[in-house]
Amino acid sequence: MNNPAVSQYKDAQKTAVDIIESAVDIKFNSADDVHIEYGMGASWLTRPFAVITHILKGSSRLYFDMDSSHSIDRSAGATTFISAGAWRKSEVLSVNGAHFVWVRASFTLFGGLDLLNFFYVPRIFPKSSSAAFRGLLKRVIELENDGKMPILEKAVSRKMLLYKILSLVLEHSQPNTNTLELLTLAQRLSPAMTYINSHYDASISVGRLASMCAVSSSRFHRLFQNAFNVSPLEYQIRLRMKEAQKLLLFSDLNIAEIASKTGYPDQFHFSRTFKSRCGESPLKYRTSSEKGRYTL
Known part of the structure; x- marks a missing residue:
């Protein structure tokens, strides 16, 4: 005998998946492998796309929300998420500098809504996901630096990698309590x-x-x-x-x-x-x- 509550939950999940699948769009911005010297970065900055960053060596501190009391410390192996539009500035703590890999992209619904605003995304992902994030970010960077790959193949490969990154982000995120209701309304x-x-x-x-x-x-x-x-x-x-x-x-x-x-x-x-x-x-x-x- 079917449990009505379970069936209702499954129907709701399917509706959410269908809406996201039909409306999600990912736009790549840039990716790089960089070494940043010791010290405080520039003044507060905001950018119109999300940033997923993995620190390979060294340590740094990231400040948020135009408030220096809102900060997180990152050491080698940490993967962080900075949402589109977030104000931040950074400080490299290790005297020998810090080595990062990062990807910047937009994840939207219906051409303009920030998909990740419908979820609680942690600023630092669990250490257990470190190797997976590092591998995906490095593959995007390698792809961007490959001057021999045909353009169509590169575009498709990059899109596939970005979807894998998004999937990994969502795996460690929680939907907001009214996500389904808002997605249904957004579809309307x-x-x-x-x-x-x-x-x-x-x-x-x-x-x-x-x-x-x-x-x-x-x-x-x-x-x-x-x-x-x-x-x-x-x-x-x-x-x-x-x-x-x-x-x-x-x-x-x-x-x-x-x-x-x-x-x-x-x-x-x-x-x-x-x-x-x-x-x-x-x-x-x-x-x-x-x-x-x-x-x-």
């Missing part, structure tokens, strides 16, 4: 999400988004707020800021051009918004991020 709002993700640089009316989901404007606003804990406008602004961060980090566009590409015809309005959201002006963000590119 996905037509609007897809539209915002593709048109974040334009003016978007709530009425238009609501019609895509076949609900009234007021109900859409309420559902969106319940699902993502932000309004549609706030979500759009966050997408703009994330894209601006990427352009500041990885393009040669000037500030006015970046402002225009992210939906701000007025450069000064863009700069004010960016500073209020990211803690420093666009120019300072670009400069400090270059100085602290190996803040791990």
Whole structure:
């Protein structure tokens, strides 16, 4: 005789898996094998992608949340996770420096939601997972340095490795208590999400988004707020800021051009918004991020 509670749990699990499988997207940013000298790193930094770091030799301290009292110490063999958007700075404690391997990537749902926000991900993974993480990170780096592999084969191989890294991260993470409910709601709002993700640089009316989901404007606003804990406008602004961060980090566009590409015809309005959201002006963000590119 079937247990209704067990059946309900299995159905819920299958629903969550189906939603994630159909909506998850992984975008690779960069990977490297670096040695960092003894001492404090640059000032506080934030980046629009997650970082998985493994320390091969030495030790370091990682500070979080713009608060030096929030820190973790890492020694050889430790694997750490830094979420997209997290503020941090690092300090190498070992006098001979520290040796790291790392991968930076975005793990999203429906083109814009951070998948890992639906889970509690530890900042330091268990030692038992050390060898697995180290092996995967090194394989990504080796793949990036392979100049002979055909482009299509490299792209597919890299995607497979990133999915393995994500799987290992989730193996040691716990879903939030309302993850299934939020995923189901996010799926219902996905037509609007897809539209915002593709048109974040334009003016978007709530009425238009609501019609895509076949609900009234007021109900859409309420559902969106319940699902993502932000309004549609706030979500759009966050997408703009994330894209601006990427352009500041990885393009040669000037500030006015970046402002225009992210939906701000007025450069000064863009700069004010960016500073209020990211803690420093666009120019300072670009400069400090270059100085602290190996803040791990």
